[in-house]
Structure formats: structure tokens, C-alpha cells
Amino acid sequence: MQRLQVESRLASYQVVAEPGALGRLGEVLAAEGLAAPRSLVSDTVVAPLWAQAAAASCGASLLTIPAGEASKCWATVEDLLGRWLERGLHRGELVAAVGGGVVSDLVGFAAAVFLRGIAWVAAPTTLVGMVDAAIGGKTGINLERGKNLVGAFWPPRLVVIDPQALRTLPARELAAGGAEVVKTAWLGDRGLLPVIRDMAQPRFGALPVEVWQELVMRCATVKAGVVSADEREAGPRAALNLGHTLGHALEAATAYRRFLHGEAVAWGLLAAARLGRRRGLLSPAACEELSSAVRALGPLPGIADLAAEAVASHIGRDKKRDDGGVAWVLPSDGGVALGQRVTIDEALEVFTELQKAAS
């Protein structure tokens, strides 16, 4: 069992990784001193693949939500809370989330607000979930106006990573998760960038499970370091938003239908690299190092047909805006530069460049 610790003001917690951990979830939780969860939540895709076995190993009842971003809304939270009340769940209990970012964000938020907060365990089954969504305590749901506009900082009691789950992840989702891997590597483990480029080229999905575990835990270590230092995103945690300002806007501008989150972040990383280059934060070589790692993940859904103005208006609604405009995170040779003001005009210019370069 590989493990690392994440510090949190509410309660520090461990991330543990081991092939086969999902099928033995009950055992894994007991070994960590946790009670068996009474309710385990997953989605319609992950349930038959991994969550049914995980629930059986804990003696938990399995609740299944429809797979996809559309489930990440209040109606699903209210439905979950109702089922937990029906089952008589109380404050001393634990719930578990087995699935991707949608499941962990949603269940984490439901746990945060149910009876003013109950404990939960995250068992991410996607690459995005393992390297990003399940670590750091951010939970949330979407509003019609945008993604993650409602949420809470509510860290899980434990994160359980079973790298075998990546075997059943569609290649497209694996590549999308690769964008978060590239981002994380850029922030804190540059040695991973050539690994990603090499791995991605022949057969990204067919790596041995041990290699995946190594890759995932190295990313989780970077993320844990960042969020342990700054849980509530007062400062350095903002670095994790590298690639996310345009990423979120692309997702919103296409009604969350065209891009997987990681694919939108991949476009966001390419845009941020261009902006970093423009401002002299990034040398040509470093710009190429970052951009080529993103391109190695494979082709992305296109952006050529998107109206730049629509994308720009979504950028203007970014959660990280204040009275001075939207603060971007831009890559620099040494890491990232936080709080970079980018005017809407400049964002439009770079977006148009990207559209031309990609067409």
C-alpha cells in the first residue's frame, strides 16, 4: 500500500493506493480505522465495473446516479439526501463515493451539507479524479450559469486509489485526465513531462498498473503539497487553476457537451502557454515543453467554430474574478505566475490565434 498525507484545517487525511483496493474496499477502510460506509454512491457506468464489488466488500447499499456532468446539480444532491434520510443515516456515519470527478464533487458536497456535515471517503476511478478532483477537499455542484458555482471545502476522511480502475477508462477520458497530469507535472514534478510524452505516443492506455500507480501518486503528491499549504485557496493553491480559466469558459460556452473537463483544460494550457510566452514569463523552449506535452495526449475536440465573444463572456464570469478583472495563472519558466490580469481583448486575441493554429 502506497500512501501520502494531506494536511487540512478540518482534519488531515491519507491518500492510499494499491491495485485491487476497490474490490477490497471494506478491508482497506477497516485497516485505516474507519467504519464501513452504510451508503456508497456511484454512477451508472462505474457501478457495474467497480462500485458493486466495492459496495459488496463493505456491506454498503449502492446508490447510482446517471453518469455525466448533468447529474452534478442540486436535484441530484436533494435526491441523495432524501435516500440517506430514508435509510436513517446519522451524523456519526460515513458515505463513500466511487467514480469520477462528478461523483466525488457531488457526494463530497452532499456530505458537506447533510446534517451540517458527515464524513466521506473518495475512491476515484478516473485519471482526473485520482490526480486532481478527489484530493484537496473542494466539493461542489453546477448552476445553470456555470460550473462549481456552489460548493464547500469538505475534505474526505480517506482517498482510496485503485489504479486498476484506469483499465476500464475509455481512451478519451484517459487522455483528458492526461491534461491534469501535464498541469500537475508542470507545477511540481517536471520529470514527469517526458514520461507523459513517451507514454502517450504508442499506447497511453496500455501501461502496466504499477506505472499508472507511480504516475498517479507522483501527481497526488504535488497536489497534496499545494493544498496542504493553502487549503482555502488564499494564495498558492491558485496555481492549480493553470489552464482552467479558458477551460471553464470553453465548457460553459458549449453547455458542457463538447469537451471533457480535461480536454477543455488542455486547450486552456495551450492558451496559458501562449499568454506566458507573450509576457516573457516563458522561454520559447519552456513554452514548447509544455505545449508539446499537451499535444502528445492526442487530438482534442475542435474550437474553430466557437464564437470568441461567447467564450470571452464566460471568462468574465470566472469565480476567481475580483474588481480588477479576471486573474489568470500563467506558466513561467520556474513554475507559474499567479494573479495575472488578462484583459478580455487579450484573451480574445489568444483564443483567435489558437483557433487559427488548430484549423
Add this chain to the structure above:
Amino acid sequence: MQRLQVESRLASYQVVAEPGALGRLGEVLAAEGLAAPRSLVSDTVVAPLWAQAAAASCGASLLTIPAGEASKCWATVEDLLGRWLERGLHRGELVAAVGGGVVSDLVGFAAAVFLRGIAWVAAPTTLVGMVDAAIGGKTGINLERGKNLVGAFWPPRLVVIDPQALRTLPARELAAGGAEVVKTAWLGDRGLLPVIRDMAQPRFGALPVEVWQELVMRCATVKAGVVSADEREAGPRAALNLGHTLGHALEAATAYRRFLHGEAVAWGLLAAARLGRRRGLLSPAACEELSSAVRALGPLPGIADLAAEAVASHIGRDKKRDDGGVAWVLPSDGGVALGQRVTIDEALEVFTELQKAAS
């Protein structure tokens, strides 16, 4: 300006009290080093009485929700969040709640989940709000299945009490708030009990504003002491639930239509006194001391027609239940006894006694 400090793991905060504070809210906030709120939320009853002037003094836009418990639901939260997004509110800003417990619970919860948490200021205008709801960081909304089933611990940045607001509070609400005063006095300032009995008799509503301020701040001191020691209700904070187990059940069993919260708590205090007496926790004199203070507040909406089984089934759904049943807080001669298991049968018996005694 009278003041006291409440300790909180997230951020300690002050409760300040002064006649006229609402009309000078902008000034009061500035003196406390806070920015002016961009959005001030109130309800349709309190807005013309106090909140319009408070908003004007801050240059805040005033959002008004329908008065009453029915507003304390997700639909209202979502509406508020949408309006905040429309106005471009961002993470660095402050919102203010001017009103009773419904307004502060609701706005506090909306602030807790908006963009994963923004700062808020509570300016309670009811007696319940001043002595209880606005202090301690509990925020929340109701589900159809019951009250406060969804929520967060999200303390305000400041609590501003203007005792003049009690002048416009209907006598029925003032008496209902008196039940929380009695509860609080029982927990930590018994010297208030004879004061309440004396005050209530001739003209509870016509007291000088200085007397109200003294009473309210003495209660707030007790509450602040309890929640500072145990913010998340791991232990001693549970004492504040004295009277609330039956209270919540009565509210739920009557669909929140018959009783004001404090009136239901008043019945709950009478039931808890009987249970405390039955178990020998409470001497006859102490039982009478507590019960007579409750009765001094005046007549309560009746319970004679309520089906005891319906009330009992709502008790069984109490948030403070665990596998061992519902844990009541019962009064003792020295204060309270926490975690008292009361079977549904015993609760039914005492409720039936109360029905007979009252009819």
C-alpha cells in the same frame, strides 16, 4: 457599543450591540474594519422597518425574500445565488443578513456555499435571532422531510445587534423568543430567570431598550461561551438543544404552520422538565423554576389535538440520533444532562401528560 467575542475554528468574530446600530450599519461595519456589503438580504416584513435604512447606510443593494419559514429552502438559496452572480459578487466580498432566524440561517448557508464560501454579517432583528440563531455559525435550510436537514457551520464575520429592532417585533414573536432566553438562562445565567418572570408579567414588549440590550447580551454571552468551547457540536454544544427534540418534532408534525420556533421550544422545555423530574435529575423546586419561567411567557398554541404517534415519528428522525436512539438533553439541578436516551414510548407518555395538563 457593547461587545463580546465568539471563538471559531474558521475565524473568531465579535458580537456588537448598540441601539440604532441598524440605521448606521455602514458606519458600524467600517469601525469594525469590514468593507461595505454589496448585497443586503432581508424579508418582506423587516425590509421596510429596518433593512432599507440599513442597506442605504451601506450603499448596498437590498434583496428581499418572502417572510416566513417557507422561504428557508433551496429554491430561495438558488435565487439568491443567481442574483449575486448577476451583480458580479466575487469571493472577496461581504453580504449581510438583516432579519430573523430564517433570514440569517438562509443567507448564512447561501454565503457558505456561494463560490465555496464568502463572508457574511448577521444583523438579527428578532429575539430568537439575537440570543440564538445568529450566534454560533450554524446555517441551514429545510427539506420537505424536516427542518435544518441541510446546512453548514459557517460563522458570520460580525454580528450586529440593534435592540431597538425588538420594538417592532410582534408580541407573539417576542414571547416565542423568550423561550430561547429561558433555555439560555437555564444553561448559564440562572439569575435571568426571575428577571424574565417579572418582565413577562406586566408588559414584556414595553421594556426600555437598555434592559433588552442587557438581557440579549447576557444570553449571547452564554451562547458564545458554549459554542466557543465546542463549535461543531462534538460535546457540550449539544446542551443548546435543551427543549429542541420535542420542539422540532412539533414544528414538523404541524408542517411548520402552527408554532413559531420558540413556541415549539417552549413546549419542548416543559417536556424536558418533566423527563428530568421523572429521572431524578431535577428537584421539584428546580422543575418548577424552569416550568414557571416558560409559563410566564404567556399562552402557547395548543397541542391537545395532535396525534401523539405523528409527533413521536418526527422525534425518531431527529438529527441527533445515532444507532442507540435519540439523545435528548434534559435539565438537571446543576444545568443539563446530555445524551439522555429516551425511548419513543417514554416520549409518548410525557407528551400525553403535557396534552392533558394543557387541556
